[in-house]
Amino acid sequence: MLLLKSLKGEKIPRFPVWLMRQAGRYMPQYRELREKERDFLSFCKNVDLASKVSLLPVELLQVDAVIIFSDILVPLEPMGVKVEFLEGEGPRLEWDGSVKSLKKISFSQVEFVGEVIRRVKAQVKDVPVIGFSGAPFTLMSYMVEGRSSKDFKKTKLFMWTSEQYADLMKLLCENLLEYLLGQIRAGADLLQVFDSWAMHLSYEDFEEYVYTYLKPFFEELKKHTDKPVIYFFRGSGSFLRALENLPVDALSVDWTVDMVSAMKESSKAFQGNLDPALLYCDEESLQKKTLEFLRCIPRKTKYVFNLGHGLMPDMELSKVKLLVDTVKGYRLS
Amino acid sequence: MLLLKSLKGEKIPRFPVWLMRQAGRYMPQYRELREKERDFLSFCKNVDLASKVSLLPVELLQVDAVIIFSDILVPLEPMGVKVEFLEGEGPRLEWDGSVKSLKKISFSQVEFVGEVIRRVKAQVKDVPVIGFSGAPFTLMSYMVEGRSSKDFKKTKLFMWTSEQYADLMKLLCENLLEYLLGQIRAGADLLQVFDSWAMHLSYEDFEEYVYTYLKPFFEELKKHTDKPVIYFFRGSGSFLRALENLPVDALSVDWTVDMVSAMKESSKAFQGNLDPALLYCDEESLQKKTLEFLRCIPRKTKYVFNLGHGLMPDMELSKVKLLVDTVKGYRLS
Numbered sequence: 001m002l003l004l005k006s007l008k009g010e011k012i013p014r015f016p017v018w019l020m021r022q023a024g025r026y027m028p029q030y031r032e033l034r035e036k037e038r039d040f041l042s043f044c045k046n047v048d049l050a051s052k053v054s055l056l057p058v059e060l061l062q063v064d065a066v067i068i069f070s071d072i073l074v075p076l077e078p079m080g081v082k083v084e085f086l087e088g089e090g091p092r093l094e095w096d097g098s099v100k101s102l103k104k105i106s107f108s109q110v111e112f113v114g115e116v117i118r119r120v121k122a123q124v125k126d127v128p129v130i131g132f133s134g135a136p137f138t139l140m141s142y143m144v145e146g147r148s149s150k151d152f153k154k155t156k157l158f159m160w161t162s163e164q165y166a167d168l169m170k171l172l173c174e175n176l177l178e179y180l181l182g183q184i185r186a187g188a189d190l191l192q193v194f195d196s197w198a199m200h201l202s203y204e205d206f207e208e209y210v211y212t213y214l215k216p217f218f219e220e221l222k223k224h225t226d227k228p229v230i231y232f233f234r235g236s237g238s239f240l241r242a243l244e245n246l247p248v249d250a251l252s253v254d255w256t257v258d259m260v261s262a263m264k265e266s267s268k269a270f271q272g273n274l275d276p277a278l279l280y281c282d283e284e285s286l287q288k289k290t291l292e293f294l295r296c297i298p299r300k301t302k303y304v305f306n307l308g309h310g311l312m313p314d315m316e317l318s319k320v321k322l323l324v325d326t327v328k329g330y331r332l333s
Numbered sequence: 334m335l336l337l338k339s340l341k342g343e344k345i346p347r348f349p350v351w352l353m354r355q356a357g358r359y360m361p362q363y364r365e366l367r368e369k370e371r372d373f374l375s376f377c378k379n380v381d382l383a384s385k386v387s388l389l390p391v392e393l394l395q396v397d398a399v400i401i402f403s404d405i406l407v408p409l410e411p412m413g414v415k416v417e418f419l420e421g422e423g424p425r426l427e428w429d430g431s432v433k434s435l436k437k438i439s440f441s442q443v444e445f446v447g448e449v450i451r452r453v454k455a456q457v458k459d460v461p462v463i464g465f466s467g468a469p470f471t472l473m474s475y476m477v478e479g480r481s482s483k484d485f486k487k488t489k490l491f492m493w494t495s496e497q498y499a500d501l502m503k504l505l506c507e508n509l510l511e512y513l514l515g516q517i518r519a520g521a522d523l524l525q526v527f528d529s530w531a532m533h534l535s536y537e538d539f540e541e542y543v544y545t546y547l548k549p550f551f552e553e554l555k556k557h558t559d560k561p562v563i564y565f566f567r568g569s570g571s572f573l574r575a576l577e578n579l580p581v582d583a584l585s586v587d588w589t590v591d592m593v594s595a596m597k598e599s600s601k602a603f604q605g606n607l608d609p610a611l612l613y614c615d616e617e618s619l620q621k622k623t624l625e626f627l628r629c630i631p632r633k634t635k636y637v638f639n640l641g642h643g644l645m646p647d648m649e650l651s652k653v654k655l656l657v658d659t660v661k662g663y664r665l666s
Contacts, residue, residue: 151610151645152610153610153613156608156610156611156613157610157613157614160611160614160618160622161614161615161618199589200589201588201589201608202588202589202606202608202641203589203590203591203593203594204593204626204629205608235568235569235589236568236570236589237569237570237571238570238589238590238591238594241591241594255534255535256532256533256534256535256536256568256569256571257536257571258536258571258574260536260537261536261571261574273535275489275534275535275538277484277485277486277489277490278489278493280486280489280490281490281493281494282494285493285494289493293537296537308535312484
């Protein structure tokens with residue numbers, strides 16, 4: 001499988017490509033299936049619909065990987081956190097604020113995720129299936145803020161001053177290990193861990209409050225699986241210095257990170273990082289800019305094409321298809 | 334003057350300190366004066382009120398610099414852009430979209446800014462007065478978006494695809510030079526240029542669409558004044574590599590930039606970059622974290638303490654005062 005070969009640094013004829021949020025609202029076919037369940041979490045838990053949606057990007061775009069359709073907040077429910085998605089407002093989370101009252105989870109409690117993986121695996125051949133989770137810090141932020149945030153004021157106060165911080169991070173690490181390894185047992189070919197919110201921290205705070213937990217977390221994960229692991233983080237190229245020592249196979253970075261320079265100095269595989277806003281351009285500019293971007297990649301392997309962040313609902317399917325085709329047409333001679 | 338000495342790299346007994354948005358809504362005394370003018374731009378143009386407000390931080394906090402009270406959008410009005418501030422919603426800008434219809438400005442059209450500087454200068458002795466402007470890219474963004482933005486979609490499309498982009502950036506550079514040099518003639522001791530939005534670009538786009546204009550802009554500025562110039566940019570530590578060659582005296586960075594490492598590799602002075610959210614902590618944590626931060630600064634000069642971004646309306650004056658006092662009490666033996 002092309003993507004796995006590239007992560008390993010084997011010789012490849014072209015760069016593999018998949019896109020974050022590749023199954024999403026920008027697709028008419030997604031919107032049609034989405035209507036069949038009112039509530040977003042019920043939609044994720046409907047194995048039939050979640051499997052069908054996961055496969056749409058392979059059918060419509062011929063991307064080089066399937067990421068299972070789910071949400072990073074899924075493993076929080078069995079921990080004892082009430083999770084709701086409000087129409088047009090995003091997630092709302094509720095718990096009593098006491099880490100002691102939270103539970104250790106078992107993958108059997110979210111077995112629908114395993115079933116989606118098995119169904120998707122049965123449908124695709126030469127394309128790997130990506131299992132995923134949120135990173136401990138990002139999930140902790142959602143729990144503490146109770147929703148998306150702009151300033152992460154509550155998160156930072158909790159992190160800087162609460163004696164519960166270490167306990168919550170450790171519990172999340174433990175539960176996420178169970179959650180990710182369950183996905184591997186169900187058949188996932190690789191894993192991606194999403195850290196969307198660590199970007200709001202200073203380098204010093206990232207080292208002290210995130211990296212301290214992240215390193216043993218990935219070490220433990222790697223003890224139990226030899227499947228590749230990708231760590232996605234938004235923003236702050238400053239963190240790359242610390243991340244070089246993280247036991248993951250690839251770093252997935254957003255477009256504000258100088259990935260070209262980073263690749264020259266790192267032994268890790270990289271994934272990313274085209275600015276998704278390019279999809280709002282006319283077709284000619286999109287194609288031209290994508291090719292310019294590809295020509296700057298200083299390697300012929302150990303790279304996976306992706307955007308710096310997820311696709312947006314107001315993007316056009318035809319342009320997303322053009323983007324994928326442009327990357328697939330770029331040969332590594 | 335302590336701040337100027339530090340920028341030059343001279344020996345200093347302690348680090349100088351001032352805070353972005355140090356005169357603002359968090360101060361009861363500001364809110365009282367603010368009530369005297371309904372409209373925000375009229376408030377900036379009221380020389381009497383703007384001078385009084387500029388001086389509040391020296392009176393109440395004993396900071397080491399006065400930044401004149403004004404707004405980065407002020408020089409856009411005489412260019413032919415309609416600028417309004419809507420209560421609780423921020424700025425709204427309107428123009429006909431044709432760069433040819435925009436005008437070259439003269440500082441005499443915004444002479445109230447000069448008058449504020451003269452009045453403030455007359456009131457303070459050992460404290461320098463900072464003149465400022467927005468950076469060309471940030472002002473272009475406001476003009477193209479018409480307001481604050483989250484995704485900078487219009488800005489990026491304009492930048493990537495419009496033939497007017499270069500003309501608008503050149504006109505802004507020319508007008509901002511006039512605007513900044515007018516402030517120097519009025520008596521400003523140093524200048525700060527705020528680039529709040531360049532953080533949303535990739536490194537490649539920053540080089541091609543921002544740095545290309547920024548470098549000649551600062552070169553031209555430096556031909557006409559020997560006063561120190563500080564360039565403030567938010568986000569992206571990735572840009573530091575390019576900025577090392579920018580002819581400015583100091584880089585002011587936000588807390589997501591690994592400033593400690595940057596300082597070790599750079600000959601520039603630095604300003605920043607404590608996470609402003611620390612001001613939401615209890616007094617003990619605020620003091621402790623501030624001292625920890627100061628102890629990590631790898632220099633004894635060429636540094637100015639500041640936050641990574643501006644003060645927020647819900648911060649407490651007493652804690653801001655404690656922060657300033659903590660920095661002033663930290664001796665460089």
